[in-house]
Amino acid sequence: MGEEKIPQATAKRLPLYYRHLNTLYQQGKQRISSKELSEAVKVDSATIRKDFSYFGELGRKGYGYDIQHLIQFFRNILDQHEVSKVALVGVGNLGTALLHYNFMKNDNTQIEIAFDSNADKVGKEIAGIPIYHIDDLEKEINRTGINLAILTVPAHVSQQVAETLVEAGVQGILNFTPSRLDVPDDVRVHHIDLSIELQSLIYLLKN
Known part of the structure; x- marks a missing residue:
């Protein structure tokens, strides 16, 4: 099968x-x-x-x-003999934490590149990961051939960024924003809403 x-x-x-x-x-x-x-x-x-x-x-x-x-x-x-390269978009508190963690328990998934619009962050590195301006997203995704992205941007720009990612050839998005993303059927999105996860945990504990 x-x-x-x-x-x-x-x-x-x-x-x-x-x-x-x-x-x-x-x-x-x-x-x-x-x-x-x-x-x-x-x-x-x-x-x-x-x-x-x-x-x-x-x-x-x-x-x-x-x-x-x-x-x-x-x-x-699982293609564990190959390293899956990932782009991170949005280097705020959560994005920065993910860059520092960078899947250190799993050598097969690696954040390679990050994007932000904040001039104080662009051009710098966090935990060895270069941060590019979000305007260069499509160019850099194409250059690196990355097809997985983590979205940690503010909610009001998440749909717009997701569309740019899809145009650049990204096929999988791990969405940490509260927004539901509208993407083509052949693009996979996994939503991670920490507050919902916590609320369901609290509910299970109480019941």
């Missing part, structure tokens, strides 16, 4: 499985059952088996899964 048929919920869980299996492999463990993996990643074993079923026969009954085989498999699926 082709990768494009994988449900989004499954795709979101793959990096979780991959990270955990890597840790186990480094600890010298060679195989794991769906029940053990379930307890470790807090996903029920039926869901894990369903997720894995999209990729054919990965394990066998009574033996479980060969960890090294799974890791190699997920590495190919």
Whole structure:
């Protein structure tokens, strides 16, 4: 079954499985059952088996899964042998924090370049990442061939910036702004609203 048929919920869980299996492999463990993996990643074993079923026969009954085989498999699926380069647009408080963090726990995703309109920031570097003027966004995205972007701009310019990103060839946007973005169907947007995440967490704690 082709990768494009994988449900989004499954795709979101793959990096979780991959990270955990890597840790186990480094600890010298060679195989794991769906029940053990379930307890470790807090996903029920039926869901894990369903997720894995999209990729054919990965394990066998009574033996479980060969960890090294799974890791190699997920590495190919997730393109973990290649570094995904990311652009960050909006070097405010959150953008600056993300530049300093820069996915240090994951060598396969790297913010390469940042954009802002603030003259005090343009031309400087934060954590080794160069900051360009937002007017140069299309030119620099084209030059670097980056197709992923993190959006941490003020809400009132988010749609306009998203359109420029799409025109420059960006295919995936991680949107930290409260705005819902209107983009073509072939561009993926993941919305991250910290206040909504917190409110849902509070609700779960209370109930």
